[in-house]
Amino acid sequence: MSLLVAKFGGSSVASLEKIHNVADRIAEMKGQGNDVVVVVSAMGDMTDDLLELAGNIGKNLDNREMDMLLATGEQQSASLLALTLAAGGCPAVSLTGWQAGVKSDGQHSKARIIGLDTARIRDELDKGKAVIIAGFQGISPAGEITTLGRGGSDTTAVALAADLQADRCMIFTDVDGVYTADPRIVKEARQLSSITYEEMLEMASLGAGVLQPRAAEFAMLYGVDVEVRSSFNNNPGTIITEVAKMERQRSVSGVAHDCNVARIALFDVPDQPGVASIIFKILADNHINVDMVIQSAMRDDRNDIAFTIERNEFQKARAVVNEIVMKIGASGMSYSVDVAKVSVVGAGMQSNPGVAATMFDALARKDINIHMISTSEIKISCIIDEDEIEAAVQVLHDRFHLGETD
Amino acid sequence: MSLLVAKFGGSSVASLEKIHNVADRIAEMKGQGNDVVVVVSAMGDMTDDLLELAGNIGKNLDNREMDMLLATGEQQSASLLALTLAAGGCPAVSLTGWQAGVKSDGQHSKARIIGLDTARIRDELDKGKAVIIAGFQGISPAGEITTLGRGGSDTTAVALAADLQADRCMIFTDVDGVYTADPRIVKEARQLSSITYEEMLEMASLGAGVLQPRAAEFAMLYGVDVEVRSSFNNNPGTIITEVAKMERQRSVSGVAHDCNVARIALFDVPDQPGVASIIFKILADNHINVDMVIQSAMRDDRNDIAFTIERNEFQKARAVVNEIVMKIGASGMSYSVDVAKVSVVGAGMQSNPGVAATMFDALARKDINIHMISTSEIKISCIIDEDEIEAAVQVLHDRFHLGETD
Numbered sequence: 001m002s003l004l005v006a007k008f009g010g011s012s013v014a015s016l017e018k019i020h021n022v023a024d025r026i027a028e029m030k031g032q033g034n035d036v037v038v039v040v041s042a043m044g045d046m047t048d049d050l051l052e053l054a055g056n057i058g059k060n061l062d063n064r065e066m067d068m069l070l071a072t073g074e075q076q077s078a079s080l081l082a083l084t085l086a087a088g089g090c091p092a093v094s095l096t097g098w099q100a101g102v103k104s105d106g107q108h109s110k111a112r113i114i115g116l117d118t119a120r121i122r123d124e125l126d127k128g129k130a131v132i133i134a135g136f137q138g139i140s141p142a143g144e145i146t147t148l149g150r151g152g153s154d155t156t157a158v159a160l161a162a163d164l165q166a167d168r169c170m171i172f173t174d175v176d177g178v179y180t181a182d183p184r185i186v187k188e189a190r191q192l193s194s195i196t197y198e199e200m201l202e203m204a205s206l207g208a209g210v211l212q213p214r215a216a217e218f219a220m221l222y223g224v225d226v227e228v229r230s231s232f233n234n235n236p237g238t239i240i241t242e243v244a245k246m247e248r249q250r251s252v253s254g255v256a257h258d259c260n261v262a263r264i265a266l267f268d269v270p271d272q273p274g275v276a277s278i279i280f281k282i283l284a285d286n287h288i289n290v291d292m293v294i295q296s297a298m299r300d301d302r303n304d305i306a307f308t309i310e311r312n313e314f315q316k317a318r319a320v321v322n323e324i325v326m327k328i329g330a331s332g333m334s335y336s337v338d339v340a341k342v343s344v345v346g347a348g349m350q351s352n353p354g355v356a357a358t359m360f361d362a363l364a365r366k367d368i369n370i371h372m373i374s375t376s377e378i379k380i381s382c383i384i385d386e387d388e389i390e391a392a393v394q395v396l397h398d399r400f401h402l403g404e405t406d
Numbered sequence: 407m408s409l410l411v412a413k414f415g416g417s418s419v420a421s422l423e424k425i426h427n428v429a430d431r432i433a434e435m436k437g438q439g440n441d442v443v444v445v446v447s448a449m450g451d452m453t454d455d456l457l458e459l460a461g462n463i464g465k466n467l468d469n470r471e472m473d474m475l476l477a478t479g480e481q482q483s484a485s486l487l488a489l490t491l492a493a494g495g496c497p498a499v500s501l502t503g504w505q506a507g508v509k510s511d512g513q514h515s516k517a518r519i520i521g522l523d524t525a526r527i528r529d530e531l532d533k534g535k536a537v538i539i540a541g542f543q544g545i546s547p548a549g550e551i552t553t554l555g556r557g558g559s560d561t562t563a564v565a566l567a568a569d570l571q572a573d574r575c576m577i578f579t580d581v582d583g584v585y586t587a588d589p590r591i592v593k594e595a596r597q598l599s600s601i602t603y604e605e606m607l608e609m610a611s612l613g614a615g616v617l618q619p620r621a622a623e624f625a626m627l628y629g630v631d632v633e634v635r636s637s638f639n640n641n642p643g644t645i646i647t648e649v650a651k652m653e654r655q656r657s658v659s660g661v662a663h664d665c666n667v668a669r670i671a672l673f674d675v676p677d678q679p680g681v682a683s684i685i686f687k688i689l690a691d692n693h694i695n696v697d698m699v700i701q702s703a704m705r706d707d708r709n710d711i712a713f714t715i716e717r718n719e720f721q722k723a724r725a726v727v728n729e730i731v732m733k734i735g736a737s738g739m740s741y742s743v744d745v746a747k748v749s750v751v752g753a754g755m756q757s758n759p760g761v762a763a764t765m766f767d768a769l770a771r772k773d774i775n776i777h778m779i780s781t782s783e784i785k786i787s788c789i790i791d792e793d794e795i796e797a798a799v800q801v802l803h804d805r806f807h808l809g810e811t812d
Contacts, residue, residue, distance in 0.1 A: 016459070016462055016463065050482075053422070053486070054486065054489055056422055057422065057486070057489045057490050057493050058489075058493035061489050061492070061493070062488075062489065062492050064499070065485045065488045065489045065492065065499075065500060066485075066489070068481060068484070068485035068488075068500050068502070069481075069482055069485040069486065069489070071481075072478035072481050072482050075474060075475075075477075075478050075481075076456075076475055076478050078474070079471045079472075079474035079475040080459070080460065080463070080475065082468075082471045082474075083460055083463050083464075083467050083468065083471045083472070083475070084463050086467070086468050086471065087463050087464035087467065093470075093471075094471060094474050096474075096551070099549060099550075120549075143505060143526075144505075145502070
């Protein structure tokens with residue numbers, strides 16, 4: 001007998017009909033002799049509807065109260081799923097986050113799981129029940145209902161799988177798995193049968209939101225194999241696992257791209273110790289996330305510093321950077337919101353030093369100009385003009401032969 | 407400084423606008439220097455909507471799961487009210503039943519409060535907060551979320567008022583208070599300034615559902631004065647209290663009526679010990695509530711037995727009674743669904759023996775025929791034809807001068 005942990009997202013439980021389909025799938029797993037623990041998100045747009053409702057009350061609402069409100073969404077979907085299972089003859093019980101023993105810190109709206117007490121879950125499994133857990137929520141040391149923030153249901157599933165030593169952790173979602181590139185851009189894009197945790201983290205933008213980064217980190221930390229698969233068909237998904245378990249080392253696994261990028265450059269920044277830290281501390285204090293940073297020595301004692309941020313933070317950032325220019329005595333700034341980032345990602349890149357050169361050559365042959373480059377151990381990213389992003393993704397996918405089977 | 411407990415029903419919190427009005431009222435109480443504990447029901451039709459949704463899943467749904475589902479309604483209204491209060495500058499915190507320490511037995515869907523642990527509530531009051539509690543729910547010894555069944559929010563408020571030794575317990579509802587008769591029938595009907603617990607229990611049908619019987623019983627048991635008043639205006643309501651605190655003894659306080667009545671009679675029931683117990687045990691086993699019972703000796707060794715039930719249980723009852731007729735060897739049965747019950751209620755009736763005679767005389771003068779009579783210490787009820795009920799209520803209201811001020 002195996003223990004399976006399965007997570008179903010909001011789109012998979014958006015209506016009673018869809019909940020029925022999920023129930024059928026769970027009953028099938030149970031029928032095959034498995035113990036099943038299920039984590040569910042709120043139905044479809046429920047969370048957004050509650051946010052909108054509360055938005056009419058005012059701004060800057062208390063996070064503790066918002067958590068009380070939002071946590072009801074998953075409690076509803078969990079009980080509806082348990083009722084549907086029972087009506088179909090499959091014994092089931094729903095548990096809130098606190099009943100399931102999901103202990104979190106007290107950071108309302110973005111709490112982190114700090115521990116699990118799965119005694120109740122094991123108890124219900126021993127009774128032969130499918131255990132349905134309201135995702136996205138926990139209980140703080142003070143006894144408050146918390147929500148776990150973005151990707152909280154994924155993280156709950158992975159954490160439970162680790163604690164329960166589950167045989168499999170499955171994330172059911174509305175995509176089939178992780179692809180070598182966005183299939184809307186590259187028609188030869190192919191679903192990967194497996195991918196490493198690190199690659200998953202770097203490719204978050206491939207198959208948008210397939211597995212939330214925090215859940216991937218959790219899986220990596222506890223060595224939980226996670227299968228991302230579609231809740232709408234029975235096709236095998238993509239297994240996210242550690243390098244050692246990968247069938248075959250590839251130098252490049254996929255091509256990611258991101259258009260939510262803006263680029264800001266500061267000119268003639270005095271080359272003094274501490275200047276960079278001033279710049280990035282001010283940005284951090286204003287909650288502006290900086291992605292890539294490049295510093296280039298231009299003339300004596302003066303540098304240019306360029307960095308990228310999320311495009312939707314650009315207006316806020318521009319005002320902040322104007323202040324910074326004055327403060328540090330730079331000569332000026334330039335910016336562009338018409339840029340995008342294309343990346344090649346692969347755990348096998350480390351042992352294949354030619355990847356960067358191949359990437360730059362492929363882009364050059366298409367006359368795609370590179371504005372910025374940054375590299376990590378398993379990823380090489382280039383900032384290019386946004387209107388060339390589709391061509392860039394396609395040419396890199398071709399050049400690294402990603403359309404061919406492993 | 408006083409401690410006030412206030413309960414607001416579903417119609418009082420049916421929209422954000424109404425929640426805003428409730429918040430204004432609470433802020434006003436707080437502004438006058440009071441500590442305030444508020445119990446809320448779910449918004450408007452929320453509970454019915456959830457019941458309807460679950461009804462699509464199947465029949466005979468598990469009560470434990472239904473409680474998980476339904477309890478979200480009050481959690482939502484409580485958090486929305488706390489958010490609204492905070493947005494208006496009044497510090498507030500919402501608590502679920504379990505957070506508020508409302509301990510119940512494990513009878514899902516109709517749990518009873520078995521204890522309170524109000525430490526958290528006192529703690530929040532000490533911090534200067536309005537404490538908003540999700541009504542209608544508790545936690546069982548097994549750690550399950552329960553719902554308290556009909557009138558559960560009223561009962562929560564009364565129980566909390568008793569435990570917290572509140573100075574006042576106010577039930578805000580959509581009526582102004584308890585009337586001497588249904589104002590839709592008797593235009594001179596007058597709101598009572600006070601009424602005893604026992605009268606309230608007997609007059610449950612006056613001002614339909616003003617205070618649930620279980621809450622009235624709880625109030626009587628713990629000696630909590632309860633004020634029933636409108637959430638839509640600032641008029642004083644009706645105070646439900648003990649006899650000793652009543653300003654003035656009246657022989658009759660009000661005229662109640664009930665049209666949800668059907669009458670069944672068994673003819674020629676053998677006059678043997680145990681026959682009555684057989685009849686009423688079978689009815690009870692079939693969950694048919696019997697209200698009035700009359701046995702009249704007619705001939706040697708044979709009786710007629712007549713009783714009333716709720717009209718909406720009539721179809722079920724008729725089949726059961728047919729069986730009973732066969733079983734006990736009665737000669738037959740008759741029934742009527744066109745009857746209704748009119749009652750005069752008054753704690754002072756015991757010391758005024760003429761009340762029954764006056765009632766019968768008043769009905770006789772209007773040519774209203776009485777089919778059955780039953781009396782208790784503080785109530786006299788008559789079954790009459792339903793089409794005469796309005797005339798009966800009016801003539802009794804007149805005859806006992808109930809339209810005149812105390």
